[in-house]
Each structure stands twice: as structure tokens, then as C-alpha cells.
Amino acid sequence: MIDNHQRTVNYLRLAVTDRCNLRCFYCMPEEGINFVERRELLTYEEMLHLIRLMAELGIKKVRITGGEPFVRKNLLGFIRRLVRIPGIESVPMTTNGTLTRRHLDELVGLGIRSFNLSIDSLDRQRFHHITRRDYLPEVLACLHDMIDRGLDVKLNAVVMKDKNIADILPMVELTRERDIAVRFIEEMPFNGSGPHSTQLEWNYLKILDHISNAHPQIENLVAAPFSTSRNYRIAGFRGSFGIIPAYSRSFCGTCNRLRMTPQGLIKTCLYDRGVFNLRDLLRAQASDADLKIAIQEAVGSRSKDGFEAEAKSRQRGKTFESMASIGG
Numbered sequence: 001m002i003d004n005h006q007r008t009v010n011y012l013r014l015a016v017t018d019r020c021n022l023r024c025f026y027c028m029p030e031e032g033i034n035f036v037e038r039r040e041l042l043t044y045e046e047m048l049h050l051i052r053l054m055a056e057l058g059i060k061k062v063r064i065t066g067g068e069p070f071v072r073k074n075l076l077g078f079i080r081r082l083v084r085i086p087g088i089e090s091v092p093m094t095t096n097g098t099l100t101r102r103h104l105d106e107l108v109g110l111g112i113r114s115f116n117l118s119i120d121s122l123d124r125q126r127f128h129h130i131t132r133r134d135y136l137p138e139v140l141a142c143l144h145d146m147i148d149r150g151l152d153v154k155l156n157a158v159v160m161k162d163k164n165i166a167d168i169l170p171m172v173e174l175t176r177e178r179d180i181a182v183r184f185i186e187e188m189p190f191n192g193s194g195p196h197s198t199q200l201e202w203n204y205l206k207i208l209d210h211i212s213n214a215h216p217q218i219e220n221l222v223a224a225p226f227s228t229s230r231n232y233r234i235a236g237f238r239g240s241f242g243i244i245p246a247y248s249r250s251f252c253g254t255c256n257r258l259r260m261t262p263q264g265l266i267k268t269c270l271y272d273r274g275v276f277n278l279r280d281l282l283r284a285q286a287s288d289a290d291l292k293i294a295i296q297e298a299v300g301s302r303s304k305d306g307f308e309a310e311a312k313s314r315q316r317g318k319t320f321e322s323m324a325s326i327g328g
Contacts, residue, residue, distance in 0.1 A: 001058045001295075003268075003302045011061045011226070011257040012054055014047065017072040018262050022096055023132035024120070026158055026187055042264045042279050044078040048085070050260070050278055053291055055087035059258075063092050067262075070099035076106055083110050094118065094156070097142035098135045104145055114152040117143055121157075121164045122171060130163055147178055154181040156244075158188075159202045168207065169214050175239030182239070183229050186247040204230065204243040211241070226256040246270075258299070266295070268302040269309035275301075 001009040018036055020027070042050075051062060062082065069075055083091050092114035093100075093107070100107075100115075119139055121127040127136040146153045157164070157171055171182045184207050186200060208230075212218055217235035229242030259267040264279025275298045281291055303309035 001299045003299050005302065005304055007254065007256060007302075008058075009256055009258060009299050010058050011063070012051070012059050013063045013065055013257055013259045014051070015065050015067065015260065015262050016047070016069050016075065016078070017041070017067040019071045020067040020096070021071055021098055021133065022068070022135070024130055024158075025132070026130075026160060036263055040279075041262045042260075044074070044081075046264070046279065046282055047078070047260075048081055049282065050264070050291070051082065051088070052085055053288055054258075054295065055085050057292060057295060058087075060087060061090040061092070062088055063094060065094045068096050068099065069093060070095065070103065076103060079107070079110060079112070083112070090114070092116070092152075096135075097139040098133075101138070101142040101145055104142075104149065108149060108151070115146060116154045116156050117146070118156045119143070120160070121167045122174075123167065126164055126167065130160070147180065154183055156183050156185055158185045159207055160187050161201050165202070165210075168210055172211055172215065172234070172241050175234070175241055176237045178239050180239045181231070181242060183242040183244055185244040188246050200247045203248055204245040207243050208232075226254050258295075266298050268298055269305075271307075271313070272303060272309040273313040 003009055051059070064075075064079065066072075079091065082088065091110075091112055093112060094116040096118045117139070119127075119136075120130045121136070122140075124134070124136045127139075128134045143153065143155070155171065155174070157167065159165070159168065168184065171184075174180065175182055184204075186203055186207075211232075215234045219233045219235060221231040221233055221240060223229070223231055228246075229244045231240055231242040233240045255269070259270065260278070261267065261274070263277065264282070265274040265277050267274050276294060278291065278294070281294060286294075303312060
């Protein structure tokens with residue numbers, strides 16, 4: 001699929017649930033969000049049906065996200081069928097690591113070797129303060145198991161003023177002896193209750209400057225096609241670090257992805273509020289041909305970047321969502 005800005009679209013981020021066992025303050029309010037009722041969620045059968053159609057249209061990579069994916073029951077059964085869909089070449093996963101460790105053997109057996117592990121602090125007290133849950137030991141145990149197995153591991157940390165700035169350099173230090181990637185993400189204005197920041201103090205330039213002051217010998221790495229991060233390595237370190245300018249949105253020009261929420265809402269940009277609902281079309285007995293046409297039309301009318309997508313959404317009076325409901 002080629003969008004209206006001549007960008008190839010071959011990557012789907014699939015949020016299998018909006019539920020999570022953490023309550024990260026930047027993702028949702030402390031009391032949680034109004035979770036989707038079960039009947040409103042896509043069933044696994046419906047997801048597989050839609051992904052088969054998308055694979056026929058050119059989707060080759062499907063990232064499993066949430067919420068926390070393993071909060072949804074029978075996830076492994078779904079993944080067993082997903083990896084067998086013709087045309088799907090890669091099924092990476094984003095997880096908070098609290099429930100994942102016990103499933104690593106089977107996941108690796110299914111060919112899943114790429115994981116983004118969300119962890120915003122290496123300090124137990126700060127982790128608890130950010131996530132409102134005391135699960136850091138479980139997350140670190142999962143991380144160590146992943147490293148021991150030689151998996152492709154990226155640590156994702158949202159950088160937040162007055163919350164976890166003290167963790168930036170210790171996280172970079174993890175890459176000294178380990179062949180992993182640590183990625184620092186600009187905080188975004190999604191917390192389930194509207195925008196909470198009009199200016200971002202810790203943008204990618206300030207994050208990089210902070211690291212550079214401690215480690216002057218930084219090498220720029222060539223970004224992979226469609227990369228959302230600016231990547232670097234410190235001389236002599238095995239691993240690498242990157243910075244994702246999610247708020248600044250400087251990576252939009254090469255975006256190759258679609259998002260599908262647990263309710264079947266298609267999003268052509270993280271900053272739009274949804275284009276149309278595939279679940280409703282599917283349950284209204286739309287034909288496969290009609291479903292494909294709807295997907296192609298969505299791809300053919302994408303916003304140029306996140307700023308345009310956000311502006312259009314505001315014009316329609318749509319509010320910010322919880323990050324848990326859109327899969328990051």
C-alpha cells in the first residue's frame with residue numbers, strides 16, 4: 001500500500017487490549033480509564049480475519065501492543081495463529097514485562113525474538129511512583145532472561161521532568177556491556193484526561209545534550225528505514241541508545257504504519273483520533289473486498305504528519321485519549 005504522500009505502509013501496530021496492570025501517570029489517570037466492554041472488543045477471530053486481509057494488501061509486520069498484551073486471556077493461542085498468516089514476516093511485541101517472563105520459551109519457539117520492554121526507571125521507588133505499582137523486580141528479571149536468551153531487546157523509557165531524569169545515565173550505562181538498545185521517548189500529551197503539557201522541556205535535544213555531557217564520545221548510527229528514533233552509540237559500548245522525538249514529531253516523513261485499537265478503530269497516525277471502525281464493518285457483514293477498499297481509502301488519505309493529524313482532530317472536537325487505548 002502506498003499512501004497519498006508516496007509512503008509505503010507495511011506495518012500494523014495491533015493493540016489487543018486497553019487494559020493494563022500498571023497505572024503509569026502519563027498514560028492514564030490513577031483511577032484507571034473506562035475500559036472497553038468485552039463485546040466491543042475485536043475477538044481474536046476478527047483480528048485474524050482483518051490481519052489476513054491486511055497481509056494481502058502488503059502488511060508484513062504486526063507488533064502486538066496493549067495496554068499490556070498479556071492481561072488479555074489466551075493471547076498465546078492468538079499469536080500461534082497469527083504467525084502462520086501468509087505474508088506476515090515479523091511479529092515483535094511491546095510489553096511492560098510484568099507477566100511476560102513465564103511465556104518466553106513459547107514465544108521464542110514461535111519465532112518471536114524482538115521485544116520492546118517499557119521501563120521508565122531502574123530505581124524501585126521511582127518506578128513505583130511513576131507506575132503506581134511495585135513491580136520493578138519482576139520487570140528486571142524479565143529483562144535479564146531476555147538478555148540471557150540473546151533476544152533483540154529495546155528498553156523504552158519516557159523522559160519526564162522531576163520524575164526520572166536521574167535514570168537517564170544509568171540506563172545508558174546498561175549498554176556498556178550488553179548488546180541492547182535503550183530508547184528515550186519524549187513525553188506525549190496523552191493521559192486520558194486531556195493535554196497536560198503545552199511545552200516540552202525535556203525534548204530530544206536536551207536529552208542528547210544531557211547524555212553528551214557525560215559521554216562526549218558519541219557516534220551517530222545510520223537509522224534503519226522507517227526508524228522513529230535517532231540512534232547513537234558511545235565509543236567502546238556494546239549496545240546503543242536512541243531518542244524518539246514523539247512530541248516533536250520529526251520522524252513523520254517516513255512513517256510506514258497503521259494502528260488498530262482493541263475496538264477495531266483504524267488510526268493512520270498516532271495523533272489522529274481514528275479514521276473508521278473495521279469492527280463495525282465486519283459485523284455488518286461487509287465483504288472482504290469492501291473491507292480492503294476501506295483500508296486502502298484510509299491509507300490514501302493520511303495526514304502528512306502528526307501536527308496535521310492533531311489539528312484535524314481538534315477541529316472535529318475530539319479529545320486526547322489514554323495511551324493505553326491506542327497502543328503507543
